[in-house]
Amino acid sequence: MKSMYERCCDVMPQVANRATKLGIIDSDGCYLYTEDGRKVLDFASGVAVNNLGNKNPEIVEAIKKQLDTMIHVGHNVVYNESYVELAEKLVELTGGDTKVYFSNSGAEVNDGAMKLAKYVTKRPAIIAFRNSFHGRTIGSLSITGSSSSYRKNYEPLMPAVYWADYANCHNCPFGKIKGKCSMECIKQFDSIFAKLIAPECVAAIIVEPVQGEGGYIVPPKEFLEGLRDICDKNGIMLIFDEVQTGIGRTGHLYAYQTAGVKPDILTSAKALGGGIPLGAIIAKKEIMDKWPAGAHGGTFGGNPLACAAGLKTLEIIERDDLLENCRIQGEYFKNKLLELQKKYPKYIGDVRGIGLMVAMELIDENGDPNPEITATIKQKALDKNLLLLICGSDHNVVRFIAPLIVSQSEIDEAMDIIEEIFNDFA
Ligand SMILES: Cc1ncc(COP(=O)(O)O)c(C=O)c1O
CATH class of the missing domain: 3.40.640.10 (Type I PLP-dependent aspartate aminotransferase-like (Major domain))
Incomplete structure (x- = not known):
């Protein structure tokens, strides 16, 4: 059977440059569930849309009520x-x-x-x-x-x-x-x-x-x-x-x-x-x-x-004081990435962000933008069921767009995956 991605190629133009080939059949909180049975940690949030996570039950209820x-x-x-x-x-x-x-x-x-x-x-x-x-x-x-x-x-x-x-x-x-x-x-x-x-x-x-x-x-x-x-x-x-x-x-x-x-x-x-x-x-x-x-x-x-x-x-x-959660988890996330940068300064040129707009910039041996390694990190993360997006006009920044409901343990889960990828490089 063809995947959603393959069916899409048959009937839609390529123009909307899609970041992955994932076909999603269900979603919940920080996770997406794919047609081929994967559970993926979603740090893309539909490009900063699903700030309360996926399929928040109270939002679903509010929409249903309005629909009536x-x-x-x-x-x-x-x-x-x-x-x-x-x-x-x-x-x-x-x-x-x-x-x-x-x-x-x-x-x-x-x-x-x-x-x-x-x-x-x-x-x-x-x-x-x-x-x-x-x-x-x-x-x-x-x-x-x-x-x-x-x-x-x-x-x-x-x-x-x-x-x-x-x-x-x-x-x-x-x-x-x-x-x-x-x-x-x-x-x-x-x-x-x-x-x-x-x-x-x-x-x-x-x-x-x-x-x-x-x-x-x-x-x-x-x-x-x-x-x-x-x-x-x-x-x-x-x-x-x-x-x-x-x-x-x-x-x-x-x-x-x-x-x-x-x-x-x-x-x-x-x-x-x-x-x-x-x-x-x-x-x-x-x-x-x-x-x-x-x-x-x-x-x-x-x-x-x-x-x-x-x-x-x-x-x-x-x-739910999610602004406070955003500030706390964002700081935690950034500090974790800064620790990683200390370990891998030859790859990670900068770690930055505010709240849950967190990012790391990837460089080559001359300190120049490294879009290749950035794309590799994104792909390897996806292989390990972590969905990330890239940004930066040189395509060398990995951005982490976790929902505002994210917990420390979900950030740890993402960081374990990122660390594994860097360990493999080393
Ligand atoms: C800062 C900013 N402005 C505008 C847009 C465009 O929004 P839309 O895709 O809803 O037209 C985006 C989308 O990524 C954005 O990040």
């Missing part, structure tokens, strides 16, 4: 309780001075956020960062700078996009050493504004508060503070793309709370809908109030099932 009343009603047409309640909850959790607009995906909310910034400022330009990932629609792809393969043959993309370098202190794009720099990542804006685009023509700076696909790069707080300052001085909207960092992943509901720097506009998706497609643009009230009826829209935004699942997700995160 309606499936879809359409937010361009009517209102429904879960939709309004989730927006109220998100406003409460983001300081009470915001409003929420629902869409379906990360790319869609990033497109919407740029439209909002352009609409309100009446300015054309957007500044994005190299090595960023914001999605695959023409709009969000235009501000994605992590791989030319995403953009190949799709040019011309959205015009008036300008690029800045991200604060990557481990591999500083300005050649500086961490702690011994003059924040060139902020100073670069003087040159961008003088030579490329006048600040009064810039609608927004869009940034991931922790770069995800770009390599799980945690910038210093001063970088985000510096961006906030630049935006304040020049009437530019600061957009945080929290599609991957949101819903508890960094140890606070949103990474802006971890960093202590508030954006004007925040985008959220992935884990927001508890596994059902849902995205939200969350922006300051005074900005949202300048976006009139008809200036943006969409059929499926804020689907009742997604909102019910989202509400239950937020309720469980709060009730």
